[in-house]
Amino acid sequence: MHCDLVDMLQCPSCGGTLFWQVQRVERHQILEGEARCTNCSATYPVKDGIGIFLTPDLPREDLWEAVDSHLTRFLKERPDIEEKLLGSPLQSLSPADQHFRGMVLAERGLYREAEEAFAQASVGIYTDEYRRGSRAQIDFVIHRLKHRFLGGEGLVVDLASGMCTLVDAILKETSGIRTVISDFSPRVLRRQKAYYRWCGLADRTEFLAFDVRKMPFKNNSISALTTYVGLQNIQDGANETVKEVARVLSGELLAVCLFHPEHDVETRECLRSYGLEEFAFEASALDALSRAGLDARVENAIAVRALPTPKSRLIEGAGIDAFPLKETVLEWCTVVVKRKQ
Numbered sequence: 001m002h003c004d005l006v007d008m009l010q011c012p013s014c015g016g017t018l019f020w021q022v023q024r025v026e027r028h029q030i031l032e033g034e035a036r037c038t039n040c041s042a043t044y045p046v047k048d049g050i051g052i053f054l055t056p057d058l059p060r061e062d063l064w065e066a067v068d069s070h071l072t073r074f075l076k077e078r079p080d081i082e083e084k085l086l087g088s089p090l091q092s093l094s095p096a097d098q099h100f101r102g103m104v105l106a107e108r109g110l111y112r113e114a115e116e117a118f119a120q121a122s123v124g125i126y127t128d129e130y131r132r133g134s135r136a137q138i139d140f141v142i143h144r145l146k147h148r149f150l151g152g153e154g155l156v157v158d159l160a161s162g163m164c165t166l167v168d169a170i171l172k173e174t175s176g177i178r179t180v181i182s183d184f185s186p187r188v189l190r191r192q193k194a195y196y197r198w199c200g201l202a203d204r205t206e207f208l209a210f211d212v213r214k215m216p217f218k219n220n221s222i223s224a225l226t227t228y229v230g231l232q233n234i235q236d237g238a239n240e241t242v243k244e245v246a247r248v249l250s251g252e253l254l255a256v257c258l259f260h261p262e263h264d265v266e267t268r269e270c271l272r273s274y275g276l277e278e279f280a281f282e283a284s285a286l287d288a289l290s291r292a293g294l295d296a297r298v299e300n301a302i303a304v305r306a307l308p309t310p311k312s313r314l315i316e317g318a319g320i321d322a323f324p325l326k327e328t329v330l331e332w333c334t335v336v337v338k339r340k341q
């Protein structure tokens with residue numbers, strides 16, 4: 001965590017000022033240390049360069065923790081399946097299994113092989129138009145960021161970064177932009193940190209674990225926020241999320257979104273049961289942002305045919321995405337969000 005982030009941070013619980021005790025710094029990076037809130041005394045560690053700003057009050061379903069440990073345990077118990085998953089020619093595996101192979105390889109630090117498995121998997125998991133729609137949003141965001149920073153240096157905070165689909169392109173396709181990679185799963189951050197060290201991009205990445213519903217940033221401190229389907233993965237949190245975005249944002253949020261058709265009642269019910277309904281549909285997403293005093297505009301909308309993602313053939317019950325439930329037409333777009341004037 002770069003020392004210059006310290007000035008942007010506050011206690012995510014109560015908004016209090018943080019008192020920092022730094023144990024290890026190398027080349028302006030805080031590697032080990034602790035921030036203590038001078039108001040509520042909550043403490044937030046920095047471990048191996050990752051600032052952990054999680055608060056105990058918010059429920060947190062860390063799927064990375066769950067999937068990774070399930071996968072590791074499963075493969076340990078079933079060496080025959082591990083042999084098939086890792087030893088078979090990549091092309092012979094189903095797309096979901098190619099993806100799981102990528103996850104296992106990345107966990108083991110075999111990044112080149114993992115990249116190959118993920119690239120191959122994506123072709124089989126998603127329709128061509130779905131992938132083109134996604135890529136068009138990434139291009140749109142990068143173009144906008146380059147314009148914003150005039151091709152020079154800038155800091156972007158990415159929310160719910162997960163597998164870093166967008167961050168990865170920002171880092172690899174621009175030269176001056178630094179990104180704060182964030183997620184409420186420290187596990188996924190540790191994994192991405194190791195990957196970007198391997199890529200030689202570590203000096204343009206910062207890692208903060210926090211919940212989007214309680215961000216550790218000061219008011220008006222972030223001029224460029226991004227997220228790639230991140231808002232849409234936050235359970236039961238639309239109201240808190242939009243309030244937090246409105247509080248920290250001084251410039252623009254570029255939120256890549258994938259919206260479901262408004263009339264799809266079955267999907268709506270299912271998303272509601274997961275607490276994911278509000279950001280899954282364009283009308284309610286824009287409404288939530290507007291209620292928080294934000295001006296939100298849909299840009300670059302592209303309708304794409306989408307199919308349910310395939311299941312694993314080797315690991316019973318394992319799949320990729322929970323949605324769509326059936327063949328449908330989804331809308332990829334980028335929601336450009338600013339404070340209302």
Ligand SMILES: C[S@@+](CC[C@H](N)C(=O)[O-])C[C@H]1O[C@@H](n2cnc3c(N)ncnc32)[C@H](O)[C@@H]1O
Nearest residue numbers: 160161162163164165166184211212228233234
């Ligand atoms: C499927 S990913 C979104 C895709 C990702 N942005 C990418 O570029 O590949 C969703 C991520 O959101 C994270 N997440 C879910 N709820 C969150 C929350 N309330 N605060 C922060 N991260 C959250 C999950 O851990 C997961 O990594």
